[in-house]
Amino acid sequence: xxxxxxxxATVGRLPVYLRVLTDLDGAGVTTVSSEQLAxxxxxxxxxxxxxxxxxxxxxxxxxGYGVDYLRFExxxxxxxxxxxxxxxxxxxxxxxxxxxxxxxADRGFPVVGLFDVDDAKVGTELAGVTIAHLDTLGAPDGxxxxxxxxxxxxxxxxxxxxxxxxxxxxxILDFAPTLISVPAGVTLRKVDLALELQVLxxxxxxxxxxxxxxxxxxxxxxxxx
Amino acid sequence: xxxxxxxxATVGRLPVYLRVLTDLDGAGVTTVSSEQLAxxxxxxxxxxxxxxxxxxxxxxxxxGYGVDYLRFExxxxxxxxxxxxxxxxxxxxxxxxxxxxxxxADRGFPVVGLFDVDDAKVGTELAGVTIAHLDTLGAPDGxxxxxxxxxxxxxxxxxxxxxxxxxxxxxILDFAPTLISVPAGVTLRKVDLALELQVLxxxxxxxxxxxxxxxxxxxxxxxxx
DNA sequence: TAGATTGTTAATCGATTAACAATC
DNA sequence: TAGATTGTTAATCGATTAACAATC
Numbered sequence: 476x477x478x479x480x481x482x483x484a485t486v487g488r489l490p491v492y493l494r495v496l497t498d499l500d501g502a503g504v505t506t507v508s509s510e511q512l513a514x515x516x517x518x519x520x521x522x523x524x525x526x527x528x529x530x531x532x533x534x535x536x537x538x539g540y541g542v543d544y545l546r547f548e549x550x551x552x553x554x555x556x557x558x559x560x561x562x563x564x565x566x567x568x569x570x571x572x573x574x575x576x577x578x579x580a581d582r583g584f585p586v587v588g589l590f591d592v593d594d595a596k597v598g599t600e601l602a603g604v605t606i607a608h609l610d611t612l613g614a615p616d617g618x619x620x621x622x623x624x625x626x627x628x629x630x631x632x633x634x635x636x637x638x639x640x641x642x643x644x645x646x647i648l649d650f651a652p653t654l655i656s657v658p659a660g661v662t663l664r665k666v667d668l669a670l671e672l673q674v675l676x677x678x679x680x681x682x683x684x685x686x687x688x689x690x691x692x693x694x695x696x697x698x699x700x
Numbered sequence: 701x702x703x704x705x706x707x708x709a710t711v712g713r714l715p716v717y718l719r720v721l722t723d724l725d726g727a728g729v730t731t732v733s734s735e736q737l738a739x740x741x742x743x744x745x746x747x748x749x750x751x752x753x754x755x756x757x758x759x760x761x762x763x764g765y766g767v768d769y770l771r772f773e774x775x776x777x778x779x780x781x782x783x784x785x786x787x788x789x790x791x792x793x794x795x796x797x798x799x800x801x802x803x804x805a806d807r808g809f810p811v812v813g814l815f816d817v818d819d820a821k822v823g824t825e826l827a828g829v830t831i832a833h834l835d836t837l838g839a840p841d842g843x844x845x846x847x848x849x850x851x852x853x854x855x856x857x858x859x860x861x862x863x864x865x866x867x868x869x870x871x872i873l874d875f876a877p878t879l880i881s882v883p884a885g886v887t888l889r890k891v892d893l894a895l896e897l898q899v900l901x902x903x904x905x906x907x908x909x910x911x912x913x914x915x916x917x918x919x920x921x922x923x924x925x
Numbered sequence: 926t927a928g929a930t931t932g933t934t935a936a937t938c939g940a941t942t943a944a945c946a947a948t949c
Numbered sequence: 950t951a952g953a954t955t956g957t958t959a960a961t962c963g964a965t966t967a968a969c970a971a972t973c
Binding site for chain 2: 490516517553555561579581645647648660662664672675682683
């Protein structure tokens, strides 16, 4: 009765399919083929069918996939039905941008808590949420936090992670460029924006470094993740 | 005389090693073993040695790797010596955060251009750069842009990508959650913040959905990328 | 039935890892 | 020389892809 394991690579593509399906649904489309879905998601059709097969068999041969049904299935397997409140810790430039980012609430992750240690920020309001002091994280009268986002300087990221864990948060998205460790049972995912620029720099450099010497050098494309 | 191909997975880890090496250098450390580097980067030692072997043989058996030398090599292979100006298009919450993000300039990517279509924003200054109208992108008297960052709504992302390409930009980092296409020879990389939350949600849900039924269920950890 | 499209197989490709000979 | 640590091999594992039988 246990659900089949979904490969990591597939997990990373499910949100892309979900976004495409949501767009299709908004456009009134009710059925989609693996070929169409692949085009819209930027992958190939074999991969789409293989990925969706891990969810079960929700397509109809000769017809395609039901947009609504597939949306529901992916959403449910991603845990989006239960995932809710996001707390952002650290309201510097990045934290403030994330707090105001429409994309989060739009895709099922309302920002319910904002925390900082700067007294000049505590008490002020941002995107409809009042910034609280980090020391109040986990207080009984505080917001129900399902996911913690770390947007602090690297130097304090581990301390913030520890506080989030102590407050009962079991899923953390970390933007600080440093290694942090969390106990077993806590899910941690990292995003490093400068790293993305460096990786981009590598492929750009690789494909163009020799342009002056050899203008006819073939351009290979970088993986888009 | 051509450099050996570096696997994509390795390219994604080189910036992590570079960050660790920079920290070590700052702390006065001159030599590091694959074991130490692995610990600090959050991977295992075999992977570090394999990854570094693609750069050539810069270690010394029985001793380790020279911190300075390795930093230089990685930095050079990532193209960080030539990579320079970043232009950010779209100065909503995310774009403004990226423009003010210290991490970019700190790691070799100074923000030299800011572009938007909103006349209320054009002419104002942000992080020391005056916001210009998108129509002036690529103007002869404009900044030299090596990397373009798209931080606009999804609906206009393709148009912005086309304009960046027309202006001669050959490397694009795209934050808009939609599929965009660029001509061969242009390197595109995508970051989708809400997608990261959804992937996090999957692993969290998978590892905890059954907690109520089976509190002793083993917790598996999510890949941190 | 005929055409279309899924779901699955199997081959291929790329990434990871342990082990150890090479060598400082 | 003895101890330490790299660089590389080879086995294993996971991801991708084309092909096609199943079937709507």
